[in-house]
Every structure is written in structure tokens, then in C-alpha cells.
Amino acid sequence: MNDRVVVAGAVYDQGRLLAARRSAPPELAGRWELPGGKLEPGETGEQALVRELREELGVETEPLERIPGEWPLAPGYVLRVWTARLVSGVPAPLQDHDELRWLGPGESDAVDWLDQDRPAVAEAMRRLPTGTDATGTDATGTDAPGTGAPGATPERDAPTGPLSDGARH
Numbered sequence: 001m002n003d004r005v006v007v008a009g010a011v012y013d014q015g016r017l018l019a020a021r022r023s024a025p026p027e028l029a030g031r032w033e034l035p036g037g038k039l040e041p042g043e044t045g046e047q048a049l050v051r052e053l054r055e056e057l058g059v060e061t062e063p064l065e066r067i068p069g070e071w072p073l074a075p076g077y078v079l080r081v082w083t084a085r086l087v088s089g090v091p092a093p094l095q096d097h098d099e100l101r102w103l104g105p106g107e108s109d110a111v112d113w114l115d116q117d118r119p120a121v122a123e124a125m126r127r128l129p130t131g132t133d134a135t136g137t138d139a140t141g142t143d144a145p146g147t148g149a150p151g152a153t154p155e156r157d158a159p160t161g162p163l164s165d166g167a168r169h
Contacts, residue, residue: 002076003072003076003077003078004038004039004076004077004078005038005039005045005048005070005077005078005080006036006037006038006039006073006077006078006079006080007036007037007038007039007045007048007049007052007079007080007081007082008033008034008035008036008049008079008080008081008082008117008120009034009035009036009049009052009053009061009063009081009082009083009084010034010067010081010082010083010084010120010121010123010124010127011034011035011053011059011061011084011085011086011091012083012084012085012086012128012129013085013086013102014102015104015105015128015129015130016102016103016104016128017102017103017104017108017121017124017125017128018034018035018057018086018091018100018101018102018103019032019033019034019100019101019102019103019111019113020032020033020034020035020056020057020093020096020097020099020100021033021093021097021098021099021100021101021111022096022097022098022114023093023096023097023098024096028114030112031112031113031114032101032111032112032113032114032117033113033114033117034081034117034120034121034124035052035053035056035057035096035097036048036049036052036053036056036081037052037055037056037096038052038077045063045066045080045082046063046082049061049063049082049084050062050063053084055094055095056093056094056095056096056097057089057091057092057093057094057097057100058089058090058091058092058094059086059087059088059089059090059091060086060087060088060089061084061085061086061087062084062085062087063082063083063084064082064083064084064085065082065083066080066081066082067081067082067083067120067123067124067127068123069119069120069123071116071117071119071120072116073116079116079117079120081117081120081123081124083124083127103125104128105125105128105130108121108122108125
């Protein structure tokens with residue numbers, strides 16, 4: 001296969017999925033996607049995902065599993081998606097996005113997803129963790145008993161602002 005791979009992350013935290021609104025290019029601006037970017041030579045998909053989410057959102061993540069399938073993007077590019085757990089940091093739209101939103105169960109239609117992301121989003125929502133996740137919080141974001149809840153921070157829902165242009169696809 002000679003297609004260039006674009007990786008994206010179905011980032012989970014507190015029983016929610018992270019959605020990112022594109023700021024550029026003009027034909028994609030205002031639509032929502034799973035954040036990520038292009039695989040660089042010598043990287044695995046998982047390595048690229050961790051790097052891209054660090055660069056675009058300022059967070060550390062742990063890839064969990066690849067969602068089966070791949071979806072064509074622009075000619076010569078295909079999208080591959082992994083589920084990922086938020087390990088540390090508060091997601092912020094540092095590159096390529098102007099807004100982020102956490103979506104809970106049944107909220108996937110609350111945003112206008114890019115067409116190529118829709119199949120992966122549907123599968124990511126189906127796999128959405130329920131109950132207590134690895135950060136020690138339950139699906140509502142409440143501390144789970146006896147966990148210390150290291151992942152429960154009110155800043156995760158802080159409003160986001162404008163940022164620089166860029167194109168994943």
C-alpha cells in the first residue's frame with residue numbers, strides 16, 4: 001500500500017470522547033474530527049498518535065487499541081484510528097483546532113463530524129468506557145471510592161479559544 005497514513009485518536013476520559021473542531025483548511029474549517037495527524041517515516045501508528053496529540057492538544061495519551069478499518073481521505077491518504085486514554089494534561093486547541101468538546105454517551109450527533117471520521121466515531125462511541133475508568137473517576141466525572149481520582153480536574157472542561165491554521169487531512 002502506498003497511501004500515506006493519517007492517525008487519529010478516540011481519546012477517552014471520564015466516560016467521554018474528545019471531539020476537535022477544525023480551524024483550517026477552509027474546506028474543513030468548522031467541522032469536527034478525532035484529533036491526530038500524519039505518520040512520519042520510522043514511526044509506528046501508536047508513536048505518531050502520541051506525538052500528534054502532544055503537539056496538537058498538549059496532552060500525554062496512551063494508545064489502547066486500533067479501531068478496525070481505514071478510511072480514504074484526500075487522494076493518497078488513509079485514516080487509521082486508535083482508542084486512547086488521557087494520561088496527563090488538559091487538552092487545549094494548540095494546533096489545527098479552535099474548539100474542543102467532550103461528548104458523553106449518546107452525544108455523538110451533537111457536532112458536525114467530517115464524513116471520513118463518522119465510521120470511526122460510531123465505533124469509538126460504541127467502545128466508550130463506562131463506570132470507573134483508568135483515571136479513577138466514574139462516567140460522570142465523580143471520584144470513584146478509594147481511588148484518589150488523579151484524573152478528576154475541573155480544568156478539563158475549560159473553554160477553548162482560537163489558534164493557528166493547519167491541516168490534518
